[in-house]
Amino acid sequence: MATAVVARPVARPQTRVRDEEVLVWPDLVFVEFIAALIFTLTLFLLAFLVNAPLLDQANGDVTPNPSKAPWYLLNLQELLLHMNPAMAGVIVPTIWLVILGAFPYFDREQEGQGAWFRTENSVRITIASALVGFTGTWALILWDSGKLAQALNSWFGWSGGDRLAFLQSVASIQGQLPWPGWSTQIPYLWFNANILGQTFHHLNFPLFLQSIAIPMGVLVGLPALMIYTLWRLGWVVTRRDALLALFSGFVAAYGVLTLVGTAFRGQSQVLVFPWDLKVSEGIPGQQ
């Protein structure tokens, strides 16, 4: 008789366990109602206390310095300062959105769903890669704005000399190295290809290196290097782990770019501290 009730350790397919279910009304509807109520009240309060900004009427002749896009696009505007505009503004975000959309087609395992950080190592991968994204992005921004060279100079009196001046920023690789004349005129087509008003004929190699090759190398290489390192450490094992590292690094870098573009870019997009931010035109009371 007792054998009939012995527990069978069999992996059962996911079944609906009625005992573990609750009714949507009232349990879920109540939570939703409270959430909606809290947000409505908070936003009402915010709307009472803080007015939406309204500057002077639009005037195409008066350019504010700096001119900035809406805050959620300032990450792209920040990228623009460091590389070819087409890459920063369109190609990189488009490619990233495609990669983001392709996540579930890359990681097809069903393991680790339905709860926060369910897979092994997921928390440490997330923290590590977010730190890498955060510090890496800050370091790159500081280097490319020349602040790193400045700091080395003022702290250690190390100017690097003329021979190392090209290391000051990405742009100085083009400007400070003795590129031979032919390297700016490398023909790759024997005729002028004209596509929608744009001419394709020769390659300006220093410019290409500075504005496309190096930034692309950094954007692809650094995440790849990070994932490789985490794999060698034994933290990243599955595709899910690789995506965790990639996504967390992205969120951190994206946050830093947005923050820097919003709060650290002053007149002429020079890197300044937030308390030194000034806008020249269009804000009443500020000139």
Place this chain on the structure above:
Amino acid sequence: MAVESPTKPTIADKIYDKLFHNYVWKSIFRTGYPNTPRNQMLVVATNVFLHLHPTRIHRTHVKITHTYCLGGLSFFMFLGLTVTGILLMFYYVPSVDRAYLDIQNIQTTVQFGQLMRNMHRWMAHAMVILVFLHMMRVFYTGAYKPPREFNWVVGVILLVLTFLLSFTGYLLPWDQLAFWAITVGTNIAGSAPVLGPKTRFWLLGGFEVGPDSLIRFYTLHVIGLPLLAAIFMAVHFWRIRRDGGLARPL
């Protein structure tokens, strides 16, 4: 042998009966007041707004820390933006001559106009943030995994649509902030190789931000993009149900 004899209905029972079991109530709601499990399930299943939900869900999904309601709140922001947006539309004309004055009017002479504009603005920012946080929630709970692959893609499209909705609304006040933000934003789009200049021209209706840009952004903002977003949201919500509700550990 103890037999339960029916007790006499109290005055409260009678009022309850009159309120919720009368002809008119039943013509609207079909079920009685949802105070029994049967009626609670029926009300969710038969009400057009509530039937986005299943009638029961797993108890872990009711825990606030599982989703933080981020997806639902994003949708709630969309609804709130629709309401405040419609109210603002009564007073706003998208022409270069009037746009800025209309905003000033809304702020100074329209009853609760400033409040409505503030609400619309802050809700728009909140929606962008909430949608992004919702994406993070879905990612870190592994909820994009099979069979929910396609719904993740729909979500990425909705993220882009949210950005576009906010971006097109940014121009409408026609102040310096709006004008130059859109100039910078569309310059970014215009830098695309080959197609960029054309895209920019098509978006602005000219080579720079002007009267044609205002009407284009307005049309996209109040009807084009919201319709598109509504379609994708319908697919998004439908697919949540079809793919088996919220993701659960295997």
